[in-house]
Amino acid sequence: MINSGYFLLGFKSVRSADSPAIALGCSFLAIGALLKNIGFNFQQSFFSTFFTYALPGQLVMAESFLIGASLINIFIGVWLVNARLFPMAVSMFPLLKSHNQPKWKYYLSCHFLAVSSWLIMKKDYRTIDEDYRIDFWIGIGTATWSIAIFSTVLGFVVSDYLSKDMMIGLAIVNPVYFFCMLLGSMKNIVIATSVILGTILGPVFYLVSPEWCILYGGVTAGVIAFLVGEFND
Amino acid sequence: MTDLSSNIILVIAVTSIATYFSRSLGVLFSERIDENSKIFRLFDCIAYSTLAALISKVVVFPAGDLVEASNLIRLIVVLVCVGVFFIAKRNLVYPTVLSAILLTTLIKFV
Numbered sequence: 001m002i003n004s005g006y007f008l009l010g011f012k013s014v015r016s017a018d019s020p021a022i023a024l025g026c027s028f029l030a031i032g033a034l035l036k037n038i039g040f041n042f043q044q045s046f047f048s049t050f051f052t053y054a055l056p057g058q059l060v061m062a063e064s065f066l067i068g069a070s071l072i073n074i075f076i077g078v079w080l081v082n083a084r085l086f087p088m089a090v091s092m093f094p095l096l097k098s099h100n101q102p103k104w105k106y107y108l109s110c111h112f113l114a115v116s117s118w119l120i121m122k123k124d125y126r127t128i129d130e131d132y133r134i135d136f137w138i139g140i141g142t143a144t145w146s147i148a149i150f151s152t153v154l155g156f157v158v159s160d161y162l163s164k165d166m167m168i169g170l171a172i173v174n175p176v177y178f179f180c181m182l183l184g185s186m187k188n189i190v191i192a193t194s195v196i197l198g199t200i201l202g203p204v205f206y207l208v209s210p211e212w213c214i215l216y217g218g219v220t221a222g223v224i225a226f227l228v229g230e231f232n233d
Numbered sequence: 234m235t236d237l238s239s240n241i242i243l244v245i246a247v248t249s250i251a252t253y254f255s256r257s258l259g260v261l262f263s264e265r266i267d268e269n270s271k272i273f274r275l276f277d278c279i280a281y282s283t284l285a286a287l288i289s290k291v292v293v294f295p296a297g298d299l300v301e302a303s304n305l306i307r308l309i310v311v312l313v314c315v316g317v318f319f320i321a322k323r324n325l326v327y328p329t330v331l332s333a334i335l336l337t338t339l340i341k342f343v
Contacts, residue, residue: 001325008259018323018324018325018326019325019326020325022326022329022330023325023329026329027334036322039241040241044241044245046260047245048245048248048284049246049247051246051249051305052245052248052249052252052296054252055254056287056291057248057252058248059297060248061244061248063243063288063296063297064244065241066246067241071243071244071247073323074247074248074251075247075248075250075251076251078248078251078252079251079252079254079255082251082252082255083255083327084254084280084283084284084286084287085252085255086254086255086256086258086259086262087259087261087276087279087280087283088259088283088284089255089256089258089259089260089262089263090259090262090263090266090273090276090280090282091273091276091277091279091280092263092280093259093260093263093264094263094266094267094268094273095268096265097268099266105262107257107260107292110253110256110257110259110260111253111256113256113259115284118280118328127334148338164298164301165337165340165341166337167298168298168299168301168302168336168337168340169235169332169333169334169336169337170298170333170334171295171297171298171299172299172302172310172311172333172336173329173332173333174291175288175291175311176310176314176328176329176332177325177328177329177332178284178288178325179285179288179289179292179311179315180314180315180318180325180328180329181325182281182284182288183286183315183318184318184323184325185281189277190278191277191281192283193278194277194278194279194282194285195281195282195285196285197282197285198281198282198283198284198285198286198332199285199286199288200289201282201286202285202286202287202288202289202290202293203289203290203293203294205286206290206293206294210294213286213290214283214286214287214290215283217282217283217286217290218279218282218283218284218285218287219277219279219282219283220282220284221285221286222275222276222278222279222280222281222282222283223275223278223279225278225281225282226275226278229274230271
């Protein structure tokens with residue numbers, strides 16, 4: 001079924017020096033506290049991260065729930081903010097393809113797709129035998145997903161002890177960690193252009209369309225970076 | 234089961250379906266894509282730039298608790314942490330831990 005050696009290798013990758021464990025933990029700790037504050041019970045907070053496992057989407061869900069938005073509005077809001085997962089999947093799963101692996105592994109493990117696991121996989125996939133990359137990926141995903149669930153539960157439990165200042169402090173950890181990780185992944189001019197232009201255009205497009213700014217900014221920056229790469233080849 | 238509880242369960246279900254939709258659609262689409270193709274390279278660029286756009290949007294136009302910190306303070310924290318990241322030879326633990334401490338301190342004393 002799943003090669004335990006490669007699974008464990010992936011699972012242990014969250015213990016490395018550049019592990020996303022701290023950033024993930026802080027972010028989902030804050031989510032756990034937020035969910036408790038808006039009226040979710042313990043089980044509901046647990047299952048929110050268990051089934052969704054996407055921080056921006058869960059934030060949109062919480063904000064929409066607070067203002068009493070309809071289910072269809074919540075669906076559209078979450079889908080829009082999580083639309084980034086589509087290009088992330090398309091730019092990663094071809095690297096994991098193997099004819100010796102069943103398809104269910106790919107469709108089940110795509111639930112683990114998040115910025116943290118994606119960046120680890122993109123960094124490490126070359127070191128893993130092609131036939132077992134999916135098992136390595138399942139290991140990474142299981143580890144990051146478990147950290148997120150555990151931290152949500154912990155955040156729910158300790159929410160009464162977290163001051164407003166501490167919640168604000170926790171909120172900056174995630175963007176700082178992922179920004180540094182993205183800067184660290186700028187190994188060639190194409191990726192560097194993608195990251196730099198995306199960083200500039202995201203907020204710029206916010207002034208035009210707050211709902212669509214991430215997609216507009218991301219796609220525009222990505223297409224320009226791709227053309228830069230083609231021009232340089 | 235109360236109305237609120239059943240509402241929350243529905244909200245969690247809708248959020249999970251909307252999220253899985255993007256992930257699984259990506260897997261379905263990627264079945265026909267070769268890792269050496271131009272379309273793969275294009276999506277690779279879009280994935281990196283979309284993440285960068287998301288992160289910078291969260292810092293410059295945040296929602297939730299980060300709104301409480303001014304734009305200047307948020308930018309100072311990010312810039313200092315990026316500096317620490319490179320000084321510490323790309324170690325991610327130092328800037329990550331520092332970011333929370335620095336932001337909390339600056340909000341309290343500035």
